[in-house]
Amino acid sequence: MTTIKLYNTKTRKKEVFEPLRRDDVRMYVCGPTVYDRAHLGNARPVVVFDVLYRLLRHVYGEAHVTYARNFTDVDDKINARARETGRAIGEITAETTQWFLDDMGALGALEPDHMPRATDYIPQMIAMIERLVAERHAYEEEGHVLFAVESYSDYGRLSGRTVEDMIAGARVEKAPYKRNPMDFVLWKPSSDDLPGWESPWGRGRPGWHIECSAMSYELLGESFDIHGGGNDLMFPHHENEIAQSRCAHPEGDFARVWMHNEMLQVEGKKMSKSLGNFFTVRDLLDQGIPGEVIRFVFLSTHYRKPMDWTAEKAKEAERTLRKWYRLAGLSGESSRYDPLVQALSDDLNTHEAISQIHALANAGDVNTLRFGLEMLGLWPGAIPKWAEIEGFTDAETGTISHLIQRRETARKKKDFAEADRIRDGLARAGVKVVDTPEGAEFEKLPNYDVNVLDEVWGGL
Ligand code: AMP
Ligand code: ZN
Numbered sequence: 001m002t003t004i005k006l007y008n009t010k011t012r013k014k015e016v017f018e019p020l021r022r023d024d025v026r027m028y029v030c031g032p033t034v035y036d037r038a039h040l041g042n043a044r045p046v047v048v049f050d051v052l053y054r055l056l057r058h059v060y061g062e063a064h065v066t067y068a069r070n071f072t073d074v075d076d077k078i079n080a081r082a083r084e085t086g087r088a089i090g091e092i093t094a095e096t097t098q099w100f101l102d103d104m105g106a107l108g109a110l111e112p113d114h115m116p117r118a119t120d121y122i123p124q125m126i127a128m129i130e131r132l133v134a135e136r137h138a139y140e141e142e143g144h145v146l147f148a149v150e151s152y153s154d155y156g157r158l159s160g161r162t163v164e165d166m167i168a169g170a171r172v173e174k175a176p177y178k179r180n181p182m183d184f185v186l187w188k189p190s191s192d193d194l195p196g197w198e199s200p201w202g203r204g205r206p207g208w209h210i211e212c213s214a215m216s217y218e219l220l221g222e223s224f225d226i227h228g229g230g231n232d233l234m235f236p237h238h239e240n241e242i243a244q245s246r247c248a249h250p251e252g253d254f255a256r257v258w259m260h261n262e263m264l265q266v267e268g269k270k271m272s273k274s275l276g277n278f279f280t281v282r283d284l285l286d287q288g289i290p291g292e293v294i295r296f297v298f299l300s301t302h303y304r305k306p307m308d309w310t311a312e313k314a315k316e317a318e319r320t321l322r323k324w325y326r327l328a329g330l331s332g333e334s335s336r337y338d339p340l341v342q343a344l345s346d347d348l349n350t351h352e353a354i355s356q357i358h359a360l361a362n363a364g365d366v367n368t369l370r371f372g373l374e375m376l377g378l379w380p381g382a383i384p385k386w387a388e389i390e391g392f393t394d395a396e397t398g399t400i401s402h403l404i405q406r407r408e409t410a411r412k413k414k415d416f417a418e419a420d421r422i423r424d425g426l427a428r429a430g431v432k433v434v435d436t437p438e439g440a441e442f443e444k445l446p447n448y449d450v451n452v453l454d455e456v457w458g459g460l
Pocket of ligand 2: 237241
């Protein structure tokens with residue numbers, strides 16, 4: 001079986017991945033708070049962990065991987081949005097959830113096996129909080145329930161901070177109901193105009209962190225294999241998840257491997273509304289940038305490096321993918337290519353996988369090319385509309401693309417006789433070739449004859 005190695009934030013080492021159960025590899029990734037369109041940065045963890053999900057399914061079998069990613073549908077940002085717009089909370093969260101699924105679907109992301117919504121797990125959150133209170137890891141004060149960070153000696157270990165560092169760094173305000181400024185909210189009171197649920201501490205709503213602990217416990221158990229998210233979540237969110245889960249279920253390990261993607265920037269700068277370089281995935285799709293292109297640009301940088309989105313990269317990616325899709329149009333089936341699986345198994349080396357696909361495409365190895373595209377989630381099942389050539393079927397497009405690829409290789413080798421033979425063959429078949437900066441484009445001439453095309457192809 002393929003050996004997968006993953007970088008574990010917890011140990012700060014790349015480790016051989018050994019799932020707890022080979023017949024059920026379990027992964028949890030923190031999902032979006034649903035009050036607005038996903039920005040481009042939000043898509044990075046989705047794409048990164050989608051590649052990991054595909055790799056795990058390839059190695060352990062589709063039926064043996066369980067992937068859960070939550071929707072945070074109770075949050076003060078959502079309440080604020082409802083107030084500003086005068087719309088119902090449920091309407092906003094339902095609409096935004098669907099937007100998220102549509103936009104991530106356009107990026108080729110598979111839907112996780114479980115997509116729990118926080119508001120469907122309130123009783124489980126209350127049960128976990130009750131347990132923390134009973135075990136003296138949490139206390140009630142002024143209608144709030146707080147987690148006592150001093151009750152968990154490993155607090156801060158994931159991000160490598162001490163409680164003193166955290167207090168200094170976070171400049172936390174000492175709310176009157178907190179015994180220690182680092183203590184965090186598990187439950188807080190809701191006024192009548194805010195969403196709330198009955199609880200042993202009165203009508204209220206959960207804090208953000210508890211939902212991931214309660215839902216991962218419910219869906220994946222007290223010990224599971226992988227927990228992922230952006231590295232901005234490492235502190236405090238993931239530290240708090242660990243503290244809650246380990247204290248409520250000391251019999252378990254919670255997540256064994258922690259994985260964090262680095263942040264996305266735009267043209268070298270942090271994406272922010274004030275810099276005017278903030279945009280959503282939908283903005284790009286609406287500008288006509290195909291989802292496959294966005295995904296390709298993401299995967300060209302390793303997930304643990306900061307990734308820079310640039311318009312130039314998107315253009316380059318479109319040229320490359322157009323060529324690959326047209327070549328893959330000729331593939332009858334996908335055939336496994338081990339070096340590519342090995343590259344991805346090396347802590348998701350997508351950059352290396354893409355280099356290999358370049359080589360497979362240049363060699364005209366269509367079935368392995370298709371396999372590589374599939375592993376990266378870049379194969380939509382047929383040539384996508386934007387890469388099609390009007391008037392030609394996928395197979396014809398594949399044949400012509402191959403002939404052009406051969407002509408290029410022949411030219412590079414200074415085999416001009418071969419290059420001319422291919423050019424003349426295409427002309428005889430009624431295919432006009434126009435070289436453009438975007439690559440070769442072709443058109444059907446009135447004398448187009450697919451039989452001649454096949455003859456030329458067969459005669460090489
Ligand atoms: P949020 O809605 O802010 O909680 O973010 C949802 C997910 O997007 C989390 O996993 C974040 O780590 C991730 N995320 C947010 N901003 C960026 C960014 N600029 N680059 C990469 N990931 C991000
Ligand atoms: Zn989380």
